[in-house]
Amino acid sequence: MDSNNCVRSSWIMIVFMLTLSIWKVDVHGQSTNFIVTDFGAVADGATDSRQAFLDAWKRACEADGGVVSVPQGTFLVSGAAFEGPCNGQTGFSVDGTIVATDDPTIDQDYWITFHKVDGLTVSGYGVFDGNGASSWSSCKGVKECNPLPPMTMKINYVTNSAIHDINLVNSKIFHLLIHESQNLNVYNVSISAPEDSPNTDGIHTGNSNGVNIFDSHIATGDDCISMGDGSRNVNISGIWCGPGHGISIGSLGKYEGEEDVSGITVRNCTLTNTDNGLRIKTWAPSLSSTVVSDVTYSDINVNNVKNPIIIDQYYCPGGSCSHEGESSVAIKGVKFINIRGSSATETSVNIQCSKSYPCQDIEMRGLELTFDGQPTTALCSSADGIFQGTDQVPSQCSSQYPCF
Numbered sequence: 001m002d003s004n005n006c007v008r009s010s011w012i013m014i015v016f017m018l019t020l021s022i023w024k025v026d027v028h029g030q031s032t033n034f035i036v037t038d039f040g041a042v043a044d045g046a047t048d049s050r051q052a053f054l055d056a057w058k059r060a061c062e063a064d065g066g067v068v069s070v071p072q073g074t075f076l077v078s079g080a081a082f083e084g085p086c087n088g089q090t091g092f093s094v095d096g097t098i099v100a101t102d103d104p105t106i107d108q109d110y111w112i113t114f115h116k117v118d119g120l121t122v123s124g125y126g127v128f129d130g131n132g133a134s135s136w137s138s139c140k141g142v143k144e145c146n147p148l149p150p151m152t153m154k155i156n157y158v159t160n161s162a163i164h165d166i167n168l169v170n171s172k173i174f175h176l177l178i179h180e181s182q183n184l185n186v187y188n189v190s191i192s193a194p195e196d197s198p199n200t201d202g203i204h205t206g207n208s209n210g211v212n213i214f215d216s217h218i219a220t221g222d223d224c225i226s227m228g229d230g231s232r233n234v235n236i237s238g239i240w241c242g243p244g245h246g247i248s249i250g251s252l253g254k255y256e257g258e259e260d261v262s263g264i265t266v267r268n269c270t271l272t273n274t275d276n277g278l279r280i281k282t283w284a285p286s287l288s289s290t291v292v293s294d295v296t297y298s299d300i301n302v303n304n305v306k307n308p309i310i311i312d313q314y315y316c317p318g319g320s321c322s323h324e325g326e327s328s329v330a331i332k333g334v335k336f337i338n339i340r341g342s343s344a345t346e347t348s349v350n351i352q353c354s355k356s357y358p359c360q361d362i363e364m365r366g367l368e369l370t371f372d373g374q375p376t377t378a379l380c381s382s383a384d385g386i387f388q389g390t391d392q393v394p395s396q397c398s399s400q401y402p403c404f
Contacts, residue, residue, distance in 0.1 A: 034060045035069045043073025045099060050078050057082045060090055061117075067091035070126060074099055079108050079150065084117035094126030094166060100152070102134035110154040110177070120161035128152055130171035136197050151177050155184065164188045173199040175220070183210045190217045195243040197221035202244070205231045207259060214238045223248045224274070229290055230259035239269040246276035246305070249295065251315050253286025253329045264295040271300070277308035278336065281315035284354065285325030295334040302341035308369055309336055309349045311359060311383075332360035340368040349378030351385070359383040 034056040037043065041052035053068070057080075060066030065088040073096045082092070092114075100111045111130060114120055135149040149172035155163070158181045168175040168191045175191050178184060186203065193200040202218035205211050207230030215238040218224040224241035226248045227234055241247060247266055252258060271277050278297045302308045311334075313327040331353065348369040353359035362385035369376045 032060075032063050032066050033069050034063075034066060035071060036075065037071060041070075041075055043071070043075055043096065045074035045076055047076060048078050048101070049075045050080055053077055053080050054082070057092075061086035064088040065090075067093055070094040070096050070098060070124070072096045076101060077112070078103070078106060079111050081110075081113040081115060082117070083115050084120075086117055086119075089119035089121070090117060091121045091123065094122075094124035094128070097127040097129055099129040100131040100150070100172070102131050104135065104149075106150075108150050111150045111152050111172075113154045113156060114158055115154075115156045116158070117161065118159045120155075120158055122153075122161075122163045123165050125165055125167070127167045127169060129169050130175070132170040132172040132193060132197060132200065135172045136194075149173055151175070153177070154179060155181050157181060159183055162186075167191075168202075169193065170197070171200050174201045174204050176203045178203065178205045178208050178211055180206075181208045181211070184208070184212070186211070186213045187215050191220060191224075192218075193220045195219075195221055201226050202241075204228060205234055207231075209233050211235075216240070218244065220244045224271075226250070227261060227264060228252070229255075229261060229288075231261050231264065233263040234265070236264075236266045237268045240272075241269065242272035242274045242303075244274050246271055246274045246279050246307075248276065248279040248281060249292060250279075250281035251283060252281070252290055252292065253283040253288055253327055256287045258288040258290045260291045260293070261295075262291070262293045265298075266296070266300070267298045269300050270303070271305050271308075272303040274302075274305050275307065276310055277302045277305045278310070278339070279307070280311045280331060280334070282313045282327045282329040282331075282354070283316070284314045284321070284323050284327040286328040289328040289330070292329065292331045293333045296337065297335065297339065298337040300339045300341075302339065302343070302369070304342055304344045306344045307348075307350060308341070308343050309339060309351075309364075309367075309378075311351045311353060311362075313354045313359075314352055326356035327354040328357060329354070330357045330360075331362075334359070334361070335363045336365070336367065337363075338366040339364075340366075341370075343369050343371045343376050346371045346377055347379055348376035349380070351378075351380035351383050353380075353382040355382050359385070361385070 039052040039055040041049035130152040151174040152171040191202040200220040206228035209232045
């Protein structure tokens with residue numbers, strides 16, 4: 001072979017190898033993106049695409065970095081449990097709308113579940129529509145709605161994961177439940193349901209560690225964010241909440257064997273037209289003796305909030321409790337720093353603690369709360385606290401009298 005042919009052959013081989021390399025990248029890219037319509041999902045809002053979604057998830061979970069892709073359109077899904085563990089980081093990307101069925105005969109606690117997945121990302125600018133109006137009418141005014149309709153999304157035993165940029169609307173009850181999970185970031189999400197929709201909490205955490213919730217808008221008929229037993233190291237910031245029932249810890253003490261709550265930080269949030277602002281709630285009597293500790297609320301703006309700061313250890317939704325006994329949940333080490341804005345009632349701070357387990361180390365600094373442009377009052381009972389930043393400050397709060 002002469003030198004020119006050798007050079008020509010070498011260039012042909014280089015071009016071939018480059019083409020093969022590019023082709024491999026394209027094929028790999030296609031192989032990791034599993035579009036639900038390729039598995040039979042129909043975007044007509046009426047055909048149940050449950051099995052197509054599950055089949056797409058199975059392929060994505062088996063791949064090394066697979067992504068389930070939901071394109072534009074409306075997909076009815078009666079319910080789906082996306083199970084791990086998976087072979088690599090797994091994504092669930094939604095551009096369209098996934099809508100739940102309104103069939104009341106479907107017996108399930110959760111509509112969409114992600115279970116035992118490490119490295120999960122749920123993202124996209126699409127919508128999870130819980131179709132909640134079909135069940136709200138039967139639950140309004142009912143203390144224990146039975147049968148309970150399904151929550152929209154449950155994150156269960158999930159680690160090192162993120163949920164962002166999605167929209168959760170009109171859940172039958174809770175929109176997003178985070179349970180037994182660790183190292184989870186939730187951000188840039190929008191959650192909404194009518195103000196009178198019952199039990200439609202935005203985000204609820206329980207038995208989870210290292211949950212960060214930030215830069216999100218939540219407007220529902222119940223708590224914007226609630227933290228149940230076993231919530232540890234939860235950081236909340238940049239939340240716009242309202243309408244709803246505010247940001248709550250609890251309720252606690254209703255069941256046996258509940259775990260402690262600790263390391264809660266809520267900062268740089270705005271609450272508007274909510275029933276409550278910053279709330280800790282426990283039952284009396286309690287069936288468990290948990291401890292709530294190391295809680296800090298700072299730099300919070302409230303606008304026309306009925307109860308900007310409230311610790312209620314006699315929590316009783318519906319008013320049917322006998323209260324023949326005290327709460328055994330201990331609350332200690334709670335700070336309220338730079339809480340400012342307007343209260344919808346004259347009493348902006350209401351701390352009612354257990355007589356058997358008085359609140360300890362309650363600290364308030366930099367409170368600037370008004371009612372109709374005038375200073376507000378505060379009440380407290382069975383609490384040991386330090387109050388700073390006002391002209392009328394008692395040294396302690398241990399009995400029923402105005403705190404300031």
